[in-house]
Amino acid sequence: MKDAHVPVRNGFWRFFGPGLLFAGTAVGTSHFVQSTRAGAVFGLGLMSVVILANLFKYPAFRFGAHYAAATGNSLVEGYRRQGKFPLWFLFCVLIAADGFAVAAISLVTAGILKAVLGISLGMLPLTGAVMLVVGAFLVVGHYAWLDRLNKLFMGLITFCTLLATAIALPHVSWDFYPATAPAMDGKTLMFIVALAGWMPTAVEVAVISSLWTVAKMGGQKPDSGHIGRVLADFDIGYTGTAILAVCFVLLGAGVLHAGGIQPADTAPGFAAQVIKLYESTLGAWATPVIGAAAIAVMFTTALTATDGITRALVACGHALRGHAHDTAMDDRTKAYMFTLLGVLVAAFLLLSFFLQSFQAFVDLATSIAFLTAPMLAWFTHRAVFGPDVAAHARPSRTMEIWSWVGMVVMAAFALLYLKVAFF
Numbered sequence: 001m002k003d004a005h006v007p008v009r010n011g012f013w014r015f016f017g018p019g020l021l022f023a024g025t026a027v028g029t030s031h032f033v034q035s036t037r038a039g040a041v042f043g044l045g046l047m048s049v050v051i052l053a054n055l056f057k058y059p060a061f062r063f064g065a066h067y068a069a070a071t072g073n074s075l076v077e078g079y080r081r082q083g084k085f086p087l088w089f090l091f092c093v094l095i096a097a098d099g100f101a102v103a104a105i106s107l108v109t110a111g112i113l114k115a116v117l118g119i120s121l122g123m124l125p126l127t128g129a130v131m132l133v134v135g136a137f138l139v140v141g142h143y144a145w146l147d148r149l150n151k152l153f154m155g156l157i158t159f160c161t162l163l164a165t166a167i168a169l170p171h172v173s174w175d176f177y178p179a180t181a182p183a184m185d186g187k188t189l190m191f192i193v194a195l196a197g198w199m200p201t202a203v204e205v206a207v208i209s210s211l212w213t214v215a216k217m218g219g220q221k222p223d224s225g226h227i228g229r230v231l232a233d234f235d236i237g238y239t240g241t242a243i244l245a246v247c248f249v250l251l252g253a254g255v256l257h258a259g260g261i262q263p264a265d266t267a268p269g270f271a272a273q274v275i276k277l278y279e280s281t282l283g284a285w286a287t288p289v290i291g292a293a294a295i296a297v298m299f300t301t302a303l304t305a306t307d308g309i310t311r312a313l314v315a316c317g318h319a320l321r322g323h324a325h326d327t328a329m330d331d332r333t334k335a336y337m338f339t340l341l342g343v344l345v346a347a348f349l350l351l352s353f354f355l356q357s358f359q360a361f362v363d364l365a366t367s368i369a370f371l372t373a374p375m376l377a378w379f380t381h382r383a384v385f386g387p388d389v390a391a392h393a394r395p396s397r398t399m400e401i402w403s404w405v406g407m408v409v410m411a412a413f414a415l416l417y418l419k420v421a422f423f
Helices: 018-026 029-042 047-071 075-080 084-117 123-171 186-197 205-217 224-257 267-282 286-320 327-332 334-354 358-384 397-422
Strands: none
Touching: 018 047, 018 123, 018 205, 018 224, 018 286, 029 047, 029 084, 029 186, 029 224, 029 267, 029 286, 047 075, 047 186, 047 205, 047 224, 047 358, 047 397, 075 084, 075 205, 075 286, 075 358, 084 123, 084 267, 084 286, 084 334, 084 358, 123 224, 123 267, 123 286, 123 334, 186 358, 186 397, 205 224, 205 286, 205 358, 224 267, 267 286, 286 334, 358 397
């Protein structure tokens, strides 16, 4: 069976959702912040980085959904079958990197709330309030609420962003590489690493995506039809997030870069600039609509990221202890509740130490993701081509080669970054 699998017909909507949850996780800090900053500072000079990052990482993300659809298990199980090291590596990444991720996403969400609603509360307590609301929502609503809310908000922000980008296009300076190539000094390289690290999101989200797929399948046994529908859902979400990443670069280039406006170094300041992007292209009438959409999407990103990281930590914990459990019901267990509390408390404590520089904080979180991506992509590749996936249900030869190319490119740039940073 090739990668095309089964046509998308009967039963597709039953599997529709995890791909948009992936998009909801991605269209947050990496798009609102990093893509817009890239366009604002470099014009279209880093557009190639955004496009190539989406291209080279695609197999690593897609394999998460593929493995879940083909086996009925999450990638955590795929990692476990490779031995203890892949599991411990994933667990450490989730602890070290994704605490920063939840903190950064919550900070951006709080910044947008402050910019749109004019809340006078300080950034640290406001971010803490965002985390409390996210935690309460996940405890009460579980996967079903998360899935429904995300579809609504992603539709709204996609429409508004495409419209704003179309209006901003005449203001974009259409100078591409190499004419617009930024000077490759240490500062520029660090930003490129930060941009690519979360473009479209961190590679460990493939594990999280597989957990959402298992939850959506609701315990149903996998078959060939599941694979086709699950992959169609993922491709819709991934294509959408890649297009939106390009749109935010164009908005940054057409409004901020063209106007000589430097990105602000505070969460509320930068959030206000993003809202102005839409206002300057769509008009003043769009400010409340975009403000509401921006709040909704960043809140959705905070929800999806926090839920996904919590699910992955719970699943890793069970796998490391050799405990069998139903990952589809993870969000209803005591382990999920306690882990969720731990994730939010850890993220809040990180913010209390790193709140002073918004850009540096986001860059640190995305750089960690950049460095760990090749290893995680390798573990995911081994899982989907491993013995627990039937030969006829594995990805096509084209996808296998594409995956190898992506891993080599990610590893090469990670080594280059380490050489420049430390040698």
